[in-house]
Amino acid sequence: MNQTGEDLDTLVLNKERAGRKKLALGLYFHVPFCSTTCxxxxxxxxxxxKKGIESYFRGLEMELSRFPPDRSISTIFVGGGTPGLLQPDDLDRFCNLVNSADLEKDYEWSIELAPSEINPEKLDVLKGHGVNRISMGVQTFNPIFMDALGRKHPVEKIYQAYQSIRDAGFQSVNLDLLFGAPGQSLKDWESDLAQALELQPDHLSTYCLTFEEDTAMFLRLSQGKAKIDPEREAEFYEFAWNYLPAHGYEQYEVSNYAKTGHACRHNLHTWGMHEWIGYGPSACTQYQGARRKNIANLESWAEGMKAGNQPTYMEEETLKPEEFAHDAILFGLRMNQGISIPTIAQQFDLSQNLFSEIGKFLDRLVGEGLASKEEPSDYSLTGKGRILCDAIACDLPGLTTF
Ligand code: SF4
Known part of the structure; x- marks a missing residue:
């Protein structure tokens, strides 16, 4: 390919925005195994x-034959769980299933791997099957916070695993980092970012620790043993927004940074409200005007797939084009590039008149210094606006209906 990385990023974004109907599909695979729970x-x-892994493969084979992708595939994301927990033979079996799909020539195929599960043999299998992007869940380099998060591997394992990934020659490598752990200071966060930069990954995802129900962290929060502080979270976000671009990583979304040419295409595809099919228990799908979530239970999902006549979704909703367009704006505003109302209207075959309330709302944000406007209807959030993006998303009006 003779395009520069920058040209490729622009090309991908424009292609993603060019029209949902013509675009290739994304695939998501959920591998539901972890040796311990963070x-x-x-x-x-x-x-x-052994039994669970066999059920998983049987279910996956059935799911792929019952719901085969109806067109070529541009991006694949394998997450979990810990996909790297599969042994080389099982990874080989898994990749053969994925490879039965019709992949586009310049596909992106990402897999999430935990440092403790990475070894050269597994990486060889993945590379041999065409995986071209590794996403490693580092979370933190600080042993104290690792322990607080329930991560069991020693810090050295991160360095060994990263070296093995680089030695295997993968095209793109992401590191996931987490901030906002109880007791973590800005200095600690800077130290995590600096250590990540020393490794020179191609992409960095930085997530704020959330206290989801039914997690050990949530229990500590509800018992008063941990606290959340939204103002402190904003400081962590802003620190990364300044620090990472100053070190050569372009921010392209609230939590995501990449060297030129390494923005995650699967993320862009998803945030652009294009179509993807999810396989495996608890996997989500957005396809043919509907969103679905598979049953989050390995045995029930596998049984449902085998029987062929049992429900395999725990949630399912049909959405109107107006609702997809609304979500495209909501996710688009989280991206530094922002949104173009005419492009989104065209993507969902909608009249621009339907966006009049949203336009007025965004104009108000421009007046308050929270957004900027370039073309008549292109908007992006300013740094001040981006820090409030969750609140802005809550206030974003729906599309006008007549
Ligand atoms: S955070 Fe990832 S590695 Fe940890 S338990 Fe959850 S899925 Fe497994």
Whole structure:
């Protein structure tokens, strides 16, 4: 390919915005196994067993044959759980299933791996099957906060795992970092960011610790043993917004940064409200005007797939184009590039008149210094606005209906 990385990013964004109907599909695979449960985790996962892994593969084979992708695939994301917990033979079996789909020539195929599960043999299998992006869940380099988050690996394991990924020659590597752990100071956060930068990953995702119900962290919060402080969270966000771009990582979304050419295409596809199919227990799908969530239970999901006549979704809703357009604005405003109302209207075959209330709302944000406006209907949030993006999302009006 003779395009520069920058050209490719622009091309991808424009292509994503060019029209939902023509665009290739994204695929998401949920691998629901973890050896231990991190204290902050709200994802569906369970301890692996021989029987459980076999049920998973049987279910996945059935799901892929019952709901095959109807067109070519541009992005694949394999998350969990801990996909890297699968042994090389199982990873090989898994990748063969994914590879049965019709992948576009310049596809992106990401897989999440935990440092403790990474070894050269597994990486060889993944590389051999065409995986081209590794996302490693580091969370923190600080042993005290690792312990507080329930992460069990030693810090050295992060460095070893990262070196193995680089030695294997993957095209793009992301590191996930988490901030806002109880007791974590801005200095601690700077130290985590600095240590991540020393490794020179291609992409960084920085997430604020959330206290989801049914997690050990939530229990500590409800018992008064941990506290959240929204003002402190804003300071952590703003620190990363200044620090990472100053070190060569362009911010392209509230929590995401990339070196040129390494923005995550699967994320862009999803935030642009394009279509994807999710496979595996608890996986979400957005396809043919509906959103669905698979049953978050391995046995029930696998049984449902086998029987063919049992419900395999725990949630399902049909959305109007107006609702998809609203969500495209909501997620688009989280991106530094912002949104273009005419492009979104075109994407969902809607009249621009329907966006009049949203336009007025965004104009008000411009007046308050929370957003800026370039073309007649292109908006992006300023730094001041981005820190309030959750509140802005809550206040964003719906599309006008007549
Ligand atoms: S490794 Fe990920 S999915 Fe597994 S328990 Fe920890 S946070 Fe949850």
């Amino acid at each position: 204290d902050f985790c709200a994802f569906y996962q369970e301890k692996p067993s």
